[in-house]
């Protein structure tokens with residue numbers, strides 16, 4: 001798995017996509033807040049497993065919480081976090097399988113990258129991808145040479 005680099009100064013605009021998802025799909029995209037921690041982390045565990053649950057819990061230890069979510073009514077559809085496993089890192093992120101291909105993942109990615117730009121970063125790193133084409137297409141991300149030896153190199157696994 002390699003890391004990717006994204007320049008934050010020329011991110012695509014999100015307003016149109018956000019409006020479309022709201023009007024056509026009744027999907028609201030916003031930053032998660034502390035009282036939702038148990039619900040978001042359970043959802044991430046159920047859909048994506050324990051490593052991402054651990055990372056999302058770090059997002060909830062920050063103020064403001066560094067996790068964007070998409071919801072329809074009371075149902076969580078997708079999440080995207082940043083600065084969980086390393087400073088300046090985007091991820092993890094995931095969209096519920098039945099909701100993929102609607103632009104939700106792209107919108108959450110853009111919202112997170114905008115948040116990182118507001119923190120003062122000029123570039124962001126997508127840690128340990130994953131679907132490189134998705135990031136290339138959505139935000140012009142490029143693979144970082146030599147990054148296959150990453151922060152996840154010695155990740156503990158259950159024996």
Ligand SMILES: CC(C)(COP(=O)(O)OP(=O)(O)OC[C@H]1O[C@@H](n2cnc3c(N)ncnc32)[C@H](O)[C@@H]1OP(=O)(O)O)[C@@H](O)C(=O)NCCC(=O)NCCS
Pocket residue numbers: 091092093094095096099100101102103104105106107127128129130131132133134137138
């Ligand atoms: C990657 C993921 C978050 C994308 O979410 P999504 O809501 O389906 O993404 P979007 O609908 O916003 O897709 C935006 C564009 O990227 C494309 N795209 C989405 N997933 C892709 C993938 N895995 N590979 C290549 N292109 C992809 C879409 O076709 C779409 O193209 P378009 O703009 O031409 O229509 C989702 O597939 C997912 O949850 N995957 C499993 C978890 C994962 O791999 N997370 C990333 C870890 S680094």
